Amino acid sequence: MNAPFFRFGAFNDETSLIVAFVIGLAFGFFLERAGFGSARKLTAQFYFKDLSVLKVMFTAILTAMTGLYVVSRFGLVDLSLVHLTPTFLVPQLLGGVLLGIGFVIGGYCPGTSVVSAATGRLDAVVFLGGMFAGTLAIGFASPVLAPLASLTAFGARTLPAVLHLPHGVVVLAVVVLAIGAFVAAEWAERKLGGVEPGPGSLLGSPRPLNPARGLVAGLLGLGLVAAVAGNPYREGRVRLDARRLAELAGSAVDQVTAEDLGAWIIEGRADFVLVDLRSEAEYARHRIPGARHVPLASLDDTIVPRTEKLVLYAASEAQAAQAWVLLKAQGFKAVYTLAGGLDAWNHEVLFPAAPAEETPSANAAFARRVAVARHLGGSPRGAAVGTPEPPSNLGPPPTPATTPGSKSAAPVAKKKREGC
Amino acid sequence: MSAPSAPPKPYLNPYLAGFGLGLVLLSAFVIMGRGLGASGAVTTTAAVAVRTVAPAYAGASPFFSDYLGDGSISPFKDWLVFQVIGVFVGGLLSGAFGNRLRVTVEKGPHFSTPRRLLLAFVGGAILAMGAKLALGCMSGQALTGGALLNAGSWAAMVCIFGGAYGFAWFVRRQWL
Numbered sequence: 338m339n340a341p342f343f344r345f346g347a348f349n350d351e352t353s354l355i356v357a358f359v360i361g362l363a364f365g366f367f368l369e370r371a372g373f374g375s376a377r378k379l380t381a382q383f384y385f386k387d388l389s390v391l392k393v394m395f396t397a398i399l400t401a402m403t404g405l406y407v408v409s410r411f412g413l414v415d416l417s418l419v420h421l422t423p424t425f426l427v428p429q430l431l432g433g434v435l436l437g438i439g440f441v442i443g444g445y446c447p448g449t450s451v452v453s454a455a456t457g458r459l460d461a462v463v464f465l466g467g468m469f470a471g472t473l474a475i476g477f478a479s480p481v482l483a484p485l486a487s488l489t490a491f492g493a494r495t496l497p498a499v500l501h502l503p504h505g506v507v508v509l510a511v512v513v514l515a516i517g518a519f520v521a522a523e524w525a526e527r528k529l530g531g532v533e534p535g536p537g538s539l540l541g542s543p544r545p546l547n548p549a550r551g552l553v554a555g556l557l558g559l560g561l562v563a564a565v566a567g568n569p570y571r572e573g574r575v576r577l578d579a580r581r582l583a584e585l586a587g588s589a590v591d592q593v594t595a596e597d598l599g600a601w602i603i604e605g606r607a608d609f610v611l612v613d614l615r616s617e618a619e620y621a622r623h624r625i626p627g628a629r630h631v632p633l634a635s636l637d638d639t640i641v642p643r644t645e646k647l648v649l650y651a652a653s654e655a656q657a658a659q660a661w662v663l664l665k666a667q668g669f670k671a672v673y674t675l676a677g678g679l680d681a682w683n684h685e686v687l688f689p690a691a692p693a694e695e696t697p698s699a700n701a702a703f704a705r706r707v708a709v710a711r712h713l714g715g716s717p718r719g720a721a722v723g724t725p726e727p728p729s730n731l732g733p734p735p736t737p738a739t740t741p742g743s744k745s746a747a748p749v750a751k752k753k754r755e756g757c
Numbered sequence: 758m759s760a761p762s763a764p765p766k767p768y769l770n771p772y773l774a775g776f777g778l779g780l781v782l783l784s785a786f787v788i789m790g791r792g793l794g795a796s797g798a799v800t801t802t803a804a805v806a807v808r809t810v811a812p813a814y815a816g817a818s819p820f821f822s823d824y825l826g827d828g829s830i831s832p833f834k835d836w837l838v839f840q841v842i843g844v845f846v847g848g849l850l851s852g853a854f855g856n857r858l859r860v861t862v863e864k865g866p867h868f869s870t871p872r873r874l875l876l877a878f879v880g881g882a883i884l885a886m887g888a889k890l891a892l893g894c895m896s897g898q899a900l901t902g903g904a905l906l907n908a909g910s911w912a913a914m915v916c917i918f919g920g921a922y923g924f925a926w927f928v929r930r931q932w933l
Contacts, residue, residue, distance in 0.1 A: 341790030354839040356788055361843020363781045364793055364896075368844070369851035371774035376863035376877075378768075380932045383925035392771035393778065394899060400779020401904035405786050413787070420791040422892050422902060424909030429898075432891025433913035435883055436898075437920020442928050443880020444863055446895035447795035447888065450881070451841055452848030457860040460877040465799070467881025468888075472796075472803040475886045479820035486890060494908040507906055519772075537770040549772040605829030 344418040365452050374453045376444030383441050385529035388522035395515040403559035406508050409569035416570050426489040505563035512560030516553055592676040593648050599686040599709050609646040614660050633660055650675035687715030763856040792901025796888040798841035800824050801832050865932045
């Protein structure tokens with residue numbers, strides 16, 4: 338079994354929305370359980386009255402971090418396919434300060450304001466209105482702010498990469514620091530907030546083992562495992578087993594047919610990146626709608642994130658296969674090539690030929706292909722009216738698929754942003 | 758709204774609530790390959806509002822058009838939008854089970870409601886700008902990025918706490 342399930346195509350975009358709803362439901366449920374529907378409880382964090390924000394947040398971080406380490410290290414999840422928001426240091430430092438100030442003035446962060454509004458807090462509704470206004474303001478100012486927002490770009494970077502430490506060691510360090518912060522938080526609540534730690538706390542429990550202590554001990558145990566169990570990323574370099582690669586390249590496993598690709602484009606699926614590997618001039622002359630031009634030489638994870646599902650094509654299948662091997666060797670997992678290359682696209686999708694035998698089912702299939710071809714700016718060839726010859730050299734349409742109003746008219750598919 | 762007469766039940770132990778949240782976050786990683794978020798849904802709403810009023814401007818603005826897609830599917834058919842709808846329903850359910858549904862305004866005892874609402878608006882606006890610069894809010898950066906050991910997220914997280922503690926003194930009358 339391979340995870341993240343969505344990245345390996347276990348379900349489609351539509352289903353992912355149901356998943357989003359269910360995950361959101363559980364998220365909102367626990368936020369409210371924790372008391373984060375109350376701005377007073379949230380902001381008590383900053384007056385040392387009630388440090389629940391810190392405790393909840395860091396327990397959640399430790400749980401997800403150690404859990405993700407375990408499921409990645411022991412093979413279920415390909416960690417390189419989990420989306421990592423790129424680092425832009427200066428804007429993030431500045432944005433963080435604004436987030437903090439907005440939090441203590443407004444009383445909420447975005448997620449908790451939704452929970453709070455759901456439970457009847459009118460100030461949370463107003464807060465959401467403020468967020469709407471602030472988003473509009475920064476959106477209108479974005480042309481001016483663009484140089485600032487793109488300062489100090491470091492790409493997708495993890496702390497272990499920055500610190501040159503093994504991933505598991507950083508996991509353990511975070512666990513230890515967080516547990517230290519929990520103890521300090523309970524101490525501060527007593528000393529500064531005048532709140533005695535209760536029976537459910539780490540310090541105040543009369544019993545040696547309570548759920549909080551058990552949980553913290555378990556997290557510490559997982560942190561220790563992480564520190565010695567090695568790298569959670571799957572082998573970044575494939576051992577170039579020529580036979581295995583030949584088998585894969587010869588099979589259709591990592592291939593997408595032209596017909597499927599046409600259907601994806603028309604459906605407006607945004608879960609893949611289509612990469613054109615040919616020369617700039619060829620790309621400018623004729624391309625599959627939505628394709629990005631990435632020359633073979635610059636094909637690495639700074640141009641194309643390793644978390645993306647990639648569909649590669651070139652004039653022939655062989656050229657794309659070279660890139661496929663290259664990317665596989667760099668540890669990309671979800672890489673596909675267009676079966677038959679651009680030729681297949683032209684033949685099968687843009688200018689489909691009429692079936693040789695006119696059976697009802699063959700005709701129905703052809704009618705579907707004609708509809709697809711028309712949609713993408715091509716035309717059928719063959720038996721129909723006057724048998725127009727396929728344009729010489731399988732003439733690409735002069736302006737590929739830019740029918741006004743066509744769904745796929747955008748020259749480069751605008752993939753919606755991922756992340757928060 | 759439930760009868761205000763029933764007293765609200767106590768909140769869940771913070772460590773256990775955090776454990777629950779952590780499992781939710783982990784399942785998002787394993788199932789979807791991405792974490793949680795919230796502020797992006799507000800941006801989608803704002804982008805659609807701008808497109809409704811000024812379609813040409815929205816299309817030309819990289820900021821807004823990023824959230825509108827290529828027009829082939831509704832911008833609201835989006836992971837974060839559906840997730841935030843879930844957050845609302847989940848919060849409502851939990852609040853109902855805990856007898857915590859109250860139409861009220863959260864503030865300290867010595868602060869007037871109009872001023873509280875004004876500050877809620879101002880705080881929301883400042884926070885939204887921060888979320889755009891930081892490429893995410895507490896859910897997307899602090900929680901998700903924190904668990905992924907994302908370098909930029911940890912930088913942002915330190916600044917979130919720094920900014921909040923640094924400014925808390927100025928708004929203490931609102932809360933204490």
